Amino acid sequence: MDTRHPMNTHFDIHLWMGRQLACIEDALSSWVSAATLVESGHHVHSDLVTAMRYAVLGGGKRLRPLLVLAAFEGVCSGLVQNSLQEEWLEEAARRGAPDQPMYVEKPAETALRAACAVELIHTYSLVHDDMPCMDNDVLRRGKPTVHAQFGQASALLVGDALQSLAFELLTPDDDCVSSAHQARLCGLLSRAAGHAGMAGGQAMDLVSTGQVLTELQLLEMHRLKTGALLQASVMMGAACGDATIDVQQALQTYGAAMGLAFQVVDDILDVTADSQTLGKTAGKDACQQKPTFVSLLGLERANAYAQQLKNQALAALATSGLSNTLVLQELTHLVVDRNK
Amino acid sequence: MDTRHPMNTHFDIHLWMGRQLACIEDALSSWVSAATLVESGHHVHSDLVTAMRYAVLGGGKRLRPLLVLAAFEGVCSGLVQNSLQEEWLEEAARRGAPDQPMYVEKPAETALRAACAVELIHTYSLVHDDMPCMDNDVLRRGKPTVHAQFGQASALLVGDALQSLAFELLTPDDDCVSSAHQARLCGLLSRAAGHAGMAGGQAMDLVSTGQVLTELQLLEMHRLKTGALLQASVMMGAACGDATIDVQQALQTYGAAMGLAFQVVDDILDVTADSQTLGKTAGKDACQQKPTFVSLLGLERANAYAQQLKNQALAALATSGLSNTLVLQELTHLVVDRNK
Numbered sequence: 001m002d003t004r005h006p007m008n009t010h011f012d013i014h015l016w017m018g019r020q021l022a023c024i025e026d027a028l029s030s031w032v033s034a035a036t037l038v039e040s041g042h043h044v045h046s047d048l049v050t051a052m053r054y055a056v057l058g059g060g061k062r063l064r065p066l067l068v069l070a071a072f073e074g075v076c077s078g079l080v081q082n083s084l085q086e087e088w089l090e091e092a093a094r095r096g097a098p099d100q101p102m103y104v105e106k107p108a109e110t111a112l113r114a115a116c117a118v119e120l121i122h123t124y125s126l127v128h129d130d131m132p133c134m135d136n137d138v139l140r141r142g143k144p145t146v147h148a149q150f151g152q153a154s155a156l157l158v159g160d161a162l163q164s165l166a167f168e169l170l171t172p173d174d175d176c177v178s179s180a181h182q183a184r185l186c187g188l189l190s191r192a193a194g195h196a197g198m199a200g201g202q203a204m205d206l207v208s209t210g211q212v213l214t215e216l217q218l219l220e221m222h223r224l225k226t227g228a229l230l231q232a233s234v235m236m237g238a239a240c241g242d243a244t245i246d247v248q249q250a251l252q253t254y255g256a257a258m259g260l261a262f263q264v265v266d267d268i269l270d271v272t273a274d275s276q277t278l279g280k281t282a283g284k285d286a287c288q289q290k291p292t293f294v295s296l297l298g299l300e301r302a303n304a305y306a307q308q309l310k311n312q313a314l315a316a317l318a319t320s321g322l323s324n325t326l327v328l329q330e331l332t333h334l335v336v337d338r339n340k
Numbered sequence: 341m342d343t344r345h346p347m348n349t350h351f352d353i354h355l356w357m358g359r360q361l362a363c364i365e366d367a368l369s370s371w372v373s374a375a376t377l378v379e380s381g382h383h384v385h386s387d388l389v390t391a392m393r394y395a396v397l398g399g400g401k402r403l404r405p406l407l408v409l410a411a412f413e414g415v416c417s418g419l420v421q422n423s424l425q426e427e428w429l430e431e432a433a434r435r436g437a438p439d440q441p442m443y444v445e446k447p448a449e450t451a452l453r454a455a456c457a458v459e460l461i462h463t464y465s466l467v468h469d470d471m472p473c474m475d476n477d478v479l480r481r482g483k484p485t486v487h488a489q490f491g492q493a494s495a496l497l498v499g500d501a502l503q504s505l506a507f508e509l510l511t512p513d514d515d516c517v518s519s520a521h522q523a524r525l526c527g528l529l530s531r532a533a534g535h536a537g538m539a540g541g542q543a544m545d546l547v548s549t550g551q552v553l554t555e556l557q558l559l560e561m562h563r564l565k566t567g568a569l570l571q572a573s574v575m576m577g578a579a580c581g582d583a584t585i586d587v588q589q590a591l592q593t594y595g596a597a598m599g600l601a602f603q604v605v606d607d608i609l610d611v612t613a614d615s616q617t618l619g620k621t622a623g624k625d626a627c628q629q630k631p632t633f634v635s636l637l638g639l640e641r642a643n644a645y646a647q648q649l650k651n652q653a654l655a656a657l658a659t660s661g662l663s664n665t666l667v668l669q670e671l672t673h674l675v676v677d678r679n680k
Contacts (some may be wrong), residue, residue, distance in 0.1 A: 122596065164530045179520040186507050188510075189507075191504075
């Protein structure tokens with residue numbers, strides 16, 4: 001993964017995204033793989049891996065992995081990356097054996113693992129959320145949902161196994177990720193996914209259907225349901241780059257505003273876009289009587305709120321002290337001003 | 341948690357278990373708690389935590405946590421425990437401030453967290469396995485299953501959140517568990533739970549229903565479905581005590597034999613015991629046409645096989661080089677010669 005890019009002038013976010021997305025897709029395909037199962041000599045449970053690959057590799061915006069990599073790049077900004085390379089060379093010279101295998105953390109691989117782990121958690125939540133006992137949806141990323149394609153029992157297991165796999169990715173057996181990073185990343189991801197994060201938000205969503213929520217309740221629900229994992233993406237990228245406490249705090253504020261903005265826009269698009277553009281069923285919220293920012297604020301105020309959150313996010317970046325937040329800025333614009 | 345016990349003579353496994361179980365129940369109740377949610381000021385998603393507590397605190401043999409603690413105790417056998425205490429005292433003396441907060445790993449808490457994390461993974465698998473799209477069971481640990489009590493959507497989320505919580509327990513924010521232990525424990529647990537472990541075994545189970553399996557296929561299914569997590573329990577206990585490679589290998593062999601023995605006995609009890617004794621629906625395997633060791637070998641040969649596996653497990657302990665494996669030995673007898 002090449003984390004350098006031309007500074008400010010002539011910077012093209014789509015070029016940057018293209019490069020990162022190629023890495024992400026490649027890594028996901030290699031890490032969600034049946035290869036580890038072949039040694040057992042049996043192939044019965046490779047059905048599970050086939051369904052896992054169907055769920056993970058079926059497209060998607062990959063926003064969360066991109067946020068991990070963008071935050072990592074913003075925090076590193078050349079500095080950490082270079083000092084680690086210097087450390088490697090010094091250590092190699094000291095040993096007098098530059099080509100001998102030795103321990104060195106690969107920061108770019110750490111970030112790529114974090115990026116893919118977050119995407120696996122996101123994907124598992126979609127698989128479970130689409131099941132008949134939840135949203136009962138048959139269309140996702142323009143394809144039949146996992147339970148529509150493989151049956152409910154398989155969808156249940158696919159989601160379960162994807163959650164485990166996220167933590168497997170963060171804890172590789174070799175030494176390419178330091179114990180400190182493994183521990184910190186597992187801690188951030190599990191909290192964002194669990195009862196005080198995404199799953200808790202889903203549970204609030206469940207009991208909120210058909211109810212009228214206050215703005216505070218709606219904010220809390222989305223802070224957990226969508227916001228926690230988006231914020232964790234930013235924080236995991238920052239952790240991979242060993243961000244200072246000050247930078248972590250600024251990025252936490254950024255992640256919170258960005259996460260909420262994403263959800264407000266999601267609510268808006270559910271009303272204004274069609275299913276083909278979205279790749280998932282549009283108009284679902286109103287149909288299921290779910291409280292949304294549009295149902296609460298109306299379309300116009302919801303739009304204004306999204307812009308306000310975008311400005312909050314950008315302001316947090318501006319005061320972060322990071323020398324290069326261009327990628328995060330551009331991603332923020334793309335997320336809030338997207339049409340699908 | 342007091343990990344000392346009288347050596348060999350007069351050792352009472354039930355007394356030991358009673359002490360450990362009190363710790364485990366207490367820790368589970370405190371760690372699966374709504375306390376962390378109160379700060380948000382909203383209680384809507386405390387419904388989720390209520391259902392999680394119902395699932396976790398509803399009884400159960402707690403075999404997996406007991407294995408973690410027994411392996412930890414076997415590996416420590418006074419030595420590591422004492423040297424860590426000495427380290428603490430030396431470090432405290434060096435700083436000249438024995439009562440000041442400082443970093444020191446608490447090995448007993450690390451093991452207790454590992455023990456509870458394994459139990460959460462086991463419980464989540466039961467919750468999901470009981471759902472209508474899987475085994476469709478309404479009785480578990482003598483009570484209505486989670487979906488029977490709270491609905492399917494809640495059961496799905498309870499399982500998902502319990503899996504996340506397992507990794508939250510292993511990665512506490514304070515310094516009571518070292519990064520190295522956090523990383524190692526997350527690695528062991530995620531692999532045991534995932535597609536190449538428990539979830540993979542469940543998937544094999546799914547496609548095996550109504551099929552005739554060879555002994556090799558049945559072994560492989562159970563090695564993954566039940567064996568992986570039981571073996572991981574032993575290995576996680578060993579990791580908490582920083583076992584040497586030799587000891588790890590012996591305990592891996594022990595865990596594999598013990599895990600398989602557990603499942604063979606489970607298959608036998610499904611035929612020979614009644615639902616009230618088991619606390620779950622008896623006779624389910626035959627009713628669902630699931631291949632089992634009894635259907636494959638017959639009752640008599642299945643019994644003999646369980647005893648053979650018990651002896652293999654005990655032999656692995658005898659050659660482990662550990663000075664005190666009494667608790668693990670006694671647990672092995674209890675598991676294989678149990679009647680429920």
